[in-house]
Amino acid sequence: MKQRYDVILFDADRTLFDFDQSQRLALGEVYRANGIPETEENIQTYVRLNDQLWARFDKGEISLEELEYSRFRDFAEALGLTNLNANQLNQQYIEALGRNSILLPGAEALCAALAPYCTQYIVTNGIKEAQEGRLERSPIRQYIKKMYISGVMGVRKPERAYFALVYDDLGMTPERWHRTVIVGDSLSSDILGGVNGDLDTIWYNPKHKPNGTDIRPTWEADSFNAVKAVILGEG
Numbered sequence: 559m560k561q562r563y564d565v566i567l568f569d570a571d572r573t574l575f576d577f578d579q580s581q582r583l584a585l586g587e588v589y590r591a592n593g594i595p596e597t598e599e600n601i602q603t604y605v606r607l608n609d610q611l612w613a614r615f616d617k618g619e620i621s622l623e624e625l626e627y628s629r630f631r632d633f634a635e636a637l638g639l640t641n642l643n644a645n646q647l648n649q650q651y652i653e654a655l656g657r658n659s660i661l662l663p664g665a666e667a668l669c670a671a672l673a674p675y676c677t678q679y680i681v682t683n684g685i686k687e688a689q690e691g692r693l694e695r696s697p698i699r700q701y702i703k704k705m706y707i708s709g710v711m712g713v714r715k716p717e718r719a720y721f722a723l724v725y726d727d728l729g730m731t732p733e734r735w736h737r738t739v740i741v742g743d744s745l746s747s748d749i750l751g752g753v754n755g756d757l758d759t760i761w762y763n764p765k766h767k768p769n770g771t772d773i774r775p776t777w778e779a780d781s782f783n784a785v786k787a788v789i790l791g792e793g
Contacts, residue, residue, distance in 0.1 A: 560791040561675060563758070565734065567724070569742030570682040570705075573762050574669070575692060576660040581605070584654035588647055600637065607632045615683065615714065616747045622709050626652075626685070656691020661698065668782040669701040675790060680705040681724065681740065683715050683747060715747045721755025741785055745773045752776075760788055 571577035585604060589596045611625045611632075620628070630651070631644040669678060678701050682689050686707050693699055706724050708714040713723065725735060741760045742748025750773050752759035761775035762785060779785045786792065 716751030
């Protein structure tokens with residue numbers, strides 16, 4: 559075994575955390591608290607609008623504040639509900655999301671297996687209260703040395719400035735940076751971020767989605783075992 563990387567920058571949602579399940583549970587709490595029918599159609603309406611806004615955020619088209627306000631405003635408009643307070647719904651949702659910490663199967667085992675060999679961090683575009691709440695309630699908290707949240711830092715993945723701040727905060731050297739890798743499921747945020755930050759990248763792609771972009775990861779892995787094998791140089 560010839561270990562390739564010593565420092566791991568993990569994305570959070572859909573990489574280590576089961577965001578989709580946490581989101582569904584959080585939405586259920588918000589809907590019940592506000593008398594919104596908890597139907598699959600209403601869940602998917604929010605998910606579609608939220609995903610569209612996050613895609614715009616990743617491209618730098620809107621701010622995090624605009625995203626947070628717009629998603630429940632747009633949701634209420636789509637359902638024709640004029641009596642809902644978008645800011646109140648958003649705050650309820652963030653609090654509920656922070657309480658619903660669910661890892662993807664195998665994520666804890668991956669972090670535990672890497673712990674003797676690597677220092678592990680999280681780099682995320684998520685919202686501070688939700689991300690911190692879920693990490694603190696998670697069994698991987700013991701393995702994650704620090705979490706870098708774009709909303710706190712004032713710059714987002716995939717901007718080069720985001721990774722420059724991480725580099726400086728970690729007291730990096732060029733040699734150590736070259737033994738650092740970012741692991742994430744998003745080509746437009748995680749992998750492009752790695753490219754912009756002069757980092758090697760592992761595209762976590764368990765569903766074998768086609769890459770229809772010109773963004774090229776250093777590695778592609780379809781399982782956590784494959785991620786571990788790349789990092790530790792196994793096989």
